[in-house]
Amino acid sequence: MSAQAIAFYILGALAIVCSALTIFSRMIFRSAIYLLFSLISIAGIYFLMEMDFIAALQIMVYVGGIVVLIIFSIFLTHRSGDKLPCALTKRSLIGGIIALSGLALSGWIILRNTFTATNKPAVDLSIRNIGRQMLDYQQHGYVYPFEIISFLILAALIGCIVIAVKDKKE
Amino acid sequence: MEQVPLAHMLILSTILFFIGIYGFFTRRNMITMLMSTELILNSVNINFVAFNRYLYPHQLEGIFFTLFIIAVAASEVSLAVAIIINIYRKFKTIDIEETDTMKY
Numbered sequence: 468m469s470a471q472a473i474a475f476y477i478l479g480a481l482a483i484v485c486s487a488l489t490i491f492s493r494m495i496f497r498s499a500i501y502l503l504f505s506l507i508s509i510a511g512i513y514f515l516m517e518m519d520f521i522a523a524l525q526i527m528v529y530v531g532g533i534v535v536l537i538i539f540s541i542f543l544t545h546r547s548g549d550k551l552p553c554a555l556t557k558r559s560l561i562g563g564i565i566a567l568s569g570l571a572l573s574g575w576i577i578l579r580n581t582f583t584a585t586n587k588p589a590v591d592l593s594i595r596n597i598g599r600q601m602l603d604y605q606q607h608g609y610v611y612p613f614e615i616i617s618f619l620i621l622a623a624l625i626g627c628i629v630i631a632v633k634d635k636k637e
Numbered sequence: 638m639e640q641v642p643l644a645h646m647l648i649l650s651t652i653l654f655f656i657g658i659y660g661f662f663t664r665r666n667m668i669t670m671l672m673s674t675e676l677i678l679n680s681v682n683i684n685f686v687a688f689n690r691y692l693y694p695h696q697l698e699g700i701f702f703t704l705f706i707i708a709v710a711a712s713e714v715s716l717a718v719a720i721i722i723n724i725y726r727k728f729k730t731i732d733i734e735e736t737d738t739m740k741y
Contacts, residue, residue: 518700524704544725612701630719631722
């Protein structure tokens with residue numbers, strides 16, 4: 468077993484354990500910190516797959532933006548030291564059945580299926596190449612979804628301000 | 638990276654996905670439900686990147702889908718945090734069992 472495979476299994480185990488702790492922890496702040504470690508180990512898996520750009524983006528957007536935003540909202544809505552209430556028994560039963568059956572079904576399909584890779588030569592994964600193809604407006608270009616995403620982010624920005632602004636009358 | 642089979646990568650992302658599903662069903666706090674949604678989106682990203690890397694290395698489509706999913710996730714989280722803070726101002730709680738004004 469090579470060093471890369473060992474690193475992958477360690478990072479994968481770390482990601483799974485940290486996500487499980489995110490879901491099962493009763494302290495909400497700890498749960499956010501576990502989410503942070505889970506996202507970082509997933510970024511490590513991207514680094515192992517030589518997807519450097521995606522890994523950097525994962526660390527920048529998820530770890531630097533989303534987790535910080537979630538921690539801010541925890542500070543605004545919770546007193547420190549409060550424990551979360553337990554899950555309802557009926558709901559945890561239903562959720563467990565759905566999750567386990569889905570896991571069994573997808574795992575069965577994945578292990579039965581044989582994947583065939585193409586023999587074509589690999590494309591260069593540099594940021595320059597990714598940016599060129601993304602802003603290409605001819606064949607295989609992604610400039611139209613790119614523009615739509617920029618509109619979506621602008622709409623989300625304005626929507627956040629409109630939703631979270633405080634009325635002066637209250 | 639060729640030593641790790643693709644199936645192990647897919648099983649890792651499946652486990653993460655269903656951990657997220659379980660958390661989404663059982664958690665009662667809106668912020669923790671948001672965290673479960675993040676886990677689900679992340680597992681889908683792993684799937685896209687793994688398929689791109691292993692099966693279709695002559696294309697970049699998996700990278701583009703991952704980029705768009707990350708952008709949508711970022712805007713979704715910012716909107717959800719705004720909504721959660723607004724709900725907290727009105728109800729003084731973000732437990733989904735207690736914010737049921739529109740249910741009846």
